[in-house]
Amino acid sequence: MTEEALKDLLYKIADDLLILGHRNSEWTGVGPLLEEDIAFSSMAQDKVGQSLAFYNLLHELGEQDPDTVAFTRNANQFHNSQFVELPIGEYDFSLIRHFLYDHADYIRFSMLADCPIEEIAQVARKLKGEIKYHVMHANTWIKQLATANEEAHDRLQKSLDEALPYALGVFEPSKFEKEIIEAGVYPGEQAIEEQWKENIAIVLEQAGLNLPDWNTIKPVYGGRYGEHTEHLQPLVEEMSEVFRVDPSADW
Amino acid sequence: MTLTEDKILELLKEVKDPEIPVISLVDLGVITGIEINKDHVTVNMTPTFIGCPAMDYMKQDVVDVLTKNGIDNHTVNLNLKTTWSSDLISDEGKRALKKFGLAPPPVHNNVIEDLDIIEHAECPNCDSTNTTLKSPFGPTLCRSLHHCNNCGEAFESFKPI
Numbered sequence: 001m002t003e004e005a006l007k008d009l010l011y012k013i014a015d016d017l018l019i020l021g022h023r024n025s026e027w028t029g030v031g032p033l034l035e036e037d038i039a040f041s042s043m044a045q046d047k048v049g050q051s052l053a054f055y056n057l058l059h060e061l062g063e064q065d066p067d068t069v070a071f072t073r074n075a076n077q078f079h080n081s082q083f084v085e086l087p088i089g090e091y092d093f094s095l096i097r098h099f100l101y102d103h104a105d106y107i108r109f110s111m112l113a114d115c116p117i118e119e120i121a122q123v124a125r126k127l128k129g130e131i132k133y134h135v136m137h138a139n140t141w142i143k144q145l146a147t148a149n150e151e152a153h154d155r156l157q158k159s160l161d162e163a164l165p166y167a168l169g170v171f172e173p174s175k176f177e178k179e180i181i182e183a184g185v186y187p188g189e190q191a192i193e194e195q196w197k198e199n200i201a202i203v204l205e206q207a208g209l210n211l212p213d214w215n216t217i218k219p220v221y222g223g224r225y226g227e228h229t230e231h232l233q234p235l236v237e238e239m240s241e242v243f244r245v246d247p248s249a250d251w
Numbered sequence: 252m253t254l255t256e257d258k259i260l261e262l263l264k265e266v267k268d269p270e271i272p273v274i275s276l277v278d279l280g281v282i283t284g285i286e287i288n289k290d291h292v293t294v295n296m297t298p299t300f301i302g303c304p305a306m307d308y309m310k311q312d313v314v315d316v317l318t319k320n321g322i323d324n325h326t327v328n329l330n331l332k333t334t335w336s337s338d339l340i341s342d343e344g345k346r347a348l349k350k351f352g353l354a355p356p357p358v359h360n361n362v363i364e365d366l367d368i369i370e371h372a373e374c375p376n377c378d379s380t381n382t383t384l385k386s387p388f389g390p391t392l393c394r395s396l397h398h399c400n401n402c403g404e405a406f407e408s409f410k411p412i
Contacts, residue, residue, distance in 0.1 A: 035386035035396060042388035049302020049392075053331075122331035126301055129334070129363075129412050133387050136366050 001183035005176030006117075007061055008079075009185065012224050013108070014054035015080035016170070018070055019232070020101060021047030022239050026088050036141075040094070043134055050130070053123045060119070071240035072247070075232040081223040083166035085232040092155035093163065095145070099138035100167040100200065106131050107195045111186040120185070139203050146207035157209055164212070168193070168219030175225075254322070256285045259292060262320055266312045269305050270391060273347040276309055280339025283332070292317060292325045297335045300392040300412070336361070337411050349375045354397070354408035363411060372408040374399035382406075 024044035031037025055066035063069060084101065088094045109131060112124035145152040171193040174180060181188040197214065204211055222228070263282055264275045276282055276296070284295040294313055298306045310329050317325045337356040340348075345355035354372045366387055371380045372395070379401035386396045387410070394407040 035388075038390065038396070039386055039388040042392060045302045045392060046300065047302075049300070053301050122334070123301075125334045126298075126331050129336075130300060130392075132363055133410070133412075137387055140366065 001179050001185065002176070003061060005174070005179045005183075006185070007058060007063065008174050008176050009180060010054050010058050010061075010120075012079040012081075012174070014051045014058065014069075015078050016084050016101075016105075017047045017051035017054065019078070019080040019235065020084040020097075021045075021051060022235060023084060023086075023088055023094075024098075027094065032091050036091075039137060040098075043098070043137075046130055046134070050127050053127070057119060057123065067243065068247075071243035073236070075228050075236050076226040078226070078228065078232060078236070079224050080228075080232075081166070081170045081172065082220050082227075082229050083163070083169050083223075085223070085229060085235060086166065087231055089159070090155070092145075092152075093159040095138065095141050096156060096159040096163045097167075098134070099142050099203070100163055101170065102131060102134040102138055103200050103203075104167075104170050104192060104196045106135050107192045107199070108186075111192065115185055117185065142203060142209070143207045146209050153208065156207070160204075160209055161212070164217050166220045168217060169221055169223055171196075172219070172221040172224045254287050254290065254292060256287060259285045259287070259294070259317075259322075262316050263294070263313065266309065266316050269308050269312075271348065271351060271353065273351045274340075274344050276313070278341045278344030278347065280337075280341065280344070281306075281309070281335060290324050292322050294325070294327045295332065296327065296329045297331060297333045298329060299335050303392055335412075337409060340409075348409055352376070352406065353394070354406060356409040356411040359411040368411055369395050369397075369408060372397050372406075374402060374404060375406055376404040377402040 021044045024040045024047060027037060027040035029037065031040055052066055055069055058069065059065055083097065109124045109128040113121055113128055115121045115124060142156065146156045171189040173189050177188055201211055260277055264277050266276045268274050268276065268279055279299065281296050281299060282294065283297050286293040296310060296313065306329060310327055313327050338358055338360065340356065348355045352375050354375045357368060359368060366384065369387060370384050372382055373380050374382050377399060379399055381400045383398045383400060384395065385398055389396045389407050393409055395410050397408055398405050
């Protein structure tokens with residue numbers, strides 16, 4: 001397996017975490033309830049911290065230091081899925097994204113915890129424990145709100161329907177998919193996708209939310225190789241605004 | 252001073268969590284190993300949560316306490332070789348947390364299946380378990396928010412992880 005293949009994997013994980021972490025932080029101060037404001041802020045801190053763990057791994061493989069990588073690239077140089085760059089929308093959309101994305105990362109980190117590359121396995125083992133709380137939080141709120149009243153149910157169903165094609169984009173196959181699987185790094189995106197479909201179906205059923213036939217949903221790919229929506233460039237500019245004022249400053 | 256592992260541990264007990272100043276790094280379980288090679292001291296640490304901003308400060312505090320005690324030949328490593336678990340918090344640490352007003356984490360033995368484990372945290376004020384989980388997320392990564400129905404106190408709990 002080439003180093004390029006490994007970096008491809010690490011970049012997409014790191015970028016997903018950084019961008020979603022940033023989106024989560026946009027709820028700080030404006031959450032619908034104090035506790036939920038705190039929850040999204042805390043999850044934002046978790047995710048940004050987790051992205052740093054992966055940027056550090058990339059740095060050890062010869063990429064530039066994490067601050068440079070996180071704050072000086074342009075949108076078309078990012079490898080996050082389009083799903084995570086979408087605006088936070090209303091709380092129903094953010095909860096649905098939180099639910100769909102975190103279930104996927106839980107499976108991803110569980111698989112990577114068995115990676116033969118020790119440094120990656122160590123990071124994954126740690127993250128697996130932390131993301132459990134994210135998943136449990138999402139499950140609780142999805143179930144509670146979807147069964148609360150008609151408006152809550154309809155909002156969540158609508159957001160779910162809008163989110164699913166983008167969520168499938170998280171599993172966009174890598175250029176090096178075959179190579180990575182053959183090297184035993186992890187079982188691959190399709191394996192995560194299959195487990196994810198099973199896991200979310202259980203909770204969605206408990207919540208009374210419908211999953212359409214997967215065959216009717218077209219995944220939104222492109223994010224992994226620099227194709228992004230119009231939302232990413234403004235996000236990147238805002239996220240890196242303070243850093244870019246003085247990239248050599250000591251914070 | 253003769254350098255022994257015990258001696259270094261004693262010094263490290265001086266280093267407290269910057270946000271919970273009643274508990275030392277040793278009691279928190281983040282010191283994962285001490286190696287002494289001739290006059291070189293290596294201290295290995297692991298983070299509680301990967302995004303915890305206090306870890307860099309704690310690492311620097313370890314460097315400072317070694318230097319302050321004349322141990323200039325040292326290496327302090329913060330890595331994930333050992334995964335931190337809240338089960339590593341010592342009994343003394345748990346007592347200190349409770350006295351501070353923070354409910355200590357329940358022992359989990361690596362089995363955290365759902366939020367039930369933190370649903371009825373013990374109130375550090377009145378010891379009642381008639382409490383409600385307000386949120387699994389709190390003001391820092393390591394804490395959850397609770398309310399005691401018995402004495403009316405709002406309190407935070409250290410999350411089992």
